Amino acid sequence: xxxxxxxxxxxxxxxxxxxxxxxxxxxxxxxxxxxxxxxxxxxxxxxxxxxxxxxxxxxxxxxxxxxxxxxxxxxxxxxxxxxxxxxxxxxxxxxxxxxxxxxxxxxxxxxxxxxxxxxxxxxxxxxxxxxxxxxxxxxxxxxxxxxxxxxxxxxxxxxxxxxxxxxxxxxxxxxxxxxxxxxxxxxxxxxxxxxxxxxxxxxxxxxxxxxxxxxxxxxxxxxxxxxxxxxxxxxxxxxxxxxxxxxxxxxxxxxxxxxxxxxxxxxxxxxxxxxxxxxxxxxxxxxxxxxxxxxxxxxxxxxxxxxx
Numbered sequence: 083x084x085x086x087x088x089x090x091x092x093x094x095x096x097x098x099x100x101x102x103x104x105x106x107x108x109x110x111x112x113x114x115x116x117x118x119x120x121x122x123x124x125x126x127x128x129x130x131x132x133x134x135x136x137x138x139x140x141x142x143x144x145x146x147x148x149x150x151x152x153x154x155x156x157x158x159x160x161x162x163x164x165x166x167x168x169x170x171x172x173x174x175x176x177x178x179x180x181x182x183x184x185x186x187x188x189x190x191x192x193x194x195x196x197x198x199x200x201x202x203x204x205x206x207x208x209x210x211x212x213x214x215x216x217x218x219x220x221x222x223x224x225x226x227x228x229x230x231x232x233x234x235x236x237x238x239x240x241x242x243x244x245x246x247x248x249x250x251x252x253x254x255x256x257x258x259x260x261x262x263x264x265x266x267x268x269x270x271x272x273x274x275x276x277x278x279x280x281x282x283x284x285x286x287x288x289x290x291x292x293x294x295x296x297x298x299x300x301x302x303x304x305x306x307x308x309x310x311x312x313x314x315x316x317x318x319x320x321x322x323x324x325x326x327x328x329x330x331x332x333x334x335x336x337x338x339x340x341x342x343x344x345x346x347x348x349x350x351x352x353x354x355x356x357x358x359x360x361x362x363x364x365x366x367x368x369x370x371x372x373x374x375x376x377x378x379x380x381x382x383x384x385x386x387x388x389x390x
Contacts, residue, residue, distance in 0.1 A: 130188075133206035134199075139187035140180045140207065144172030148240050149216040150382065152179040153204065153224030153231075155246075156296045157275040159186025159282065163221050163368050170375035171219075175382075178211070180204055182227070184292045189284045195299040197223065201230035205238055217382050219243040221367060223296075229306065232314045240386075242314070243378055244336070245321040246328060246364050250305035253332030262300055267293035311339040317353040319381045321374070323362030330358055353387055 128141040141160060150171060154163035160179040171177050182200045184190035193199070204227060208216060217240050220228030225247030232239045251259055267290045270276045280286040318340040322333040333356065337343055340354035357377055359370055367374075 131207040131210045133203050133210060135191055135193075136183055136203055137189060138180060138182070138203055138207050140178055140211075143168050143177040143179075144174070145176050147175030148382070149176045149178055149213055151204070151208065151216045151218045152177060153218065153220035153227045154179070154181065154185065155222030155224055156300075157185070157270065157273075157279070157292065158222075159278055161282075162274045162278050163224065166368055166371035167375055167378075170371060171378065174379075178213075178216075180207055182224075184288070184295060186278070187282055187284065190288060190291060190295075195295045197226040197230050197299070197303065198234070200227045201234055204231055205235040208238055214238070215240045217241045217243075219245070219378065220247070221245045222247065222364070226303070229311075229314075232316055232318075233306075233310060236315060239316045241317045241319075241382055243319045243321065243381065245374075246323065246326050246367050248328045248332050249308075249311055249336060253328050253335075255327060255329055258327050259300070262297070265297070308339055311336065314340065317355075317381075317386065319355045319357065319378065321357045321359065321367070323359045323364060323367055325361070325363045326367075327364045333358060355381055 128139070130137045130139055132138075152160065152164050152168075154160060159181050160168075164179060168177055168179070180203075181188045183193075183195060183203065214237075216238060218228045218231055220226070220243070222245070225244040228242055228244055229247065229249065232242050248254055270289075270293070276289060279289050279292070283289075320333055320337050320340065320342075322328055322330060324330060326333075334343065337354060337356040340352075342352045342354045342356055344350075344352055346352070355377075359367070359373060362370060
């Protein structure tokens with residue numbers, strides 16, 4: 083029985099890896115030169131913030147408005163998570179993308195990966211850059227960091243966009259977490275994330291170490307309570323794909339916890355919003371820039387509600 087279950091989970095892990103390889107690689111690769119060109123055109127500055135023993139890479143695009151902070155997904159960096167959307171978002175505002183510990187241009191240090199620590203690193207980097215208040219857009223792992231930033235450092239967060247994230251394991255499709263536990267680093271070789279890592283990481287041979295740390299973080303992530311989410315005061319835009327790793331019912335549940343799910347014609351429009359993208363899996367979110375850019379821009383540009 084145990085052998086059968088292990089074989090099933092191993093198969094699921096291979097299917098997840100195949101999704102990462104087949105569902106996204108061709109679409110991103112064919113745009114690779116265009117994405118790199120757009121990034122070169124919009125990058126205003128880049129550098130490193132010394133925070134909590136980490137030399138944290140960041141790059142800044144555009145000027146004006148309330149700064150928008152981008153927080154990338156696991157194994158990813160600025161290009162693969164946000165390369166398609168940065169030019170649109172940076173037209174009328176400053177956009178700052180941070181690359182987290184062991185990801186992208188940021189070297190690893192001797193400590194585990196946790197979303198709580200990465201939120202603290204991001205907060206320290208923002209303060210070091212003199213930014214007192216920012217909007218935040220996180221994707222996947224980055225959305226988990228953005229959640230922690232809104233919880234632990236609410237003074238820094240003006241508005242938040244959480245894309246493809248759950249606040250507990252019940253939000254994931256059955257079997258996903260178990261299948262992830264059987265993944266191996268070689269399953270990601272050939273994906274855009276691995277290609278990006280070996281191209282820009284300070285230590286390109288350290289991908290297996292990053293993989294091990296991400297898997298350990300995934301296995302030990304602590305769930306959040308519904309009450310904790312309800313305490314977030316910043317307006318929130320929840321974004322999910324209709325075929326995401328997160329169940330659509332969970333996205334609606336999160337939306338309700340942030341004050342949504344009311345009859346707007348009677349009760350008035352809530353401060354928070356929900357977007358379920360049709361025909362979209364988890365790895366396809368970064369490719370939906372044409373849909374995401376206008377809805378995120380409209381959400382961020384809308385005035386805050388008057389204090390009661």
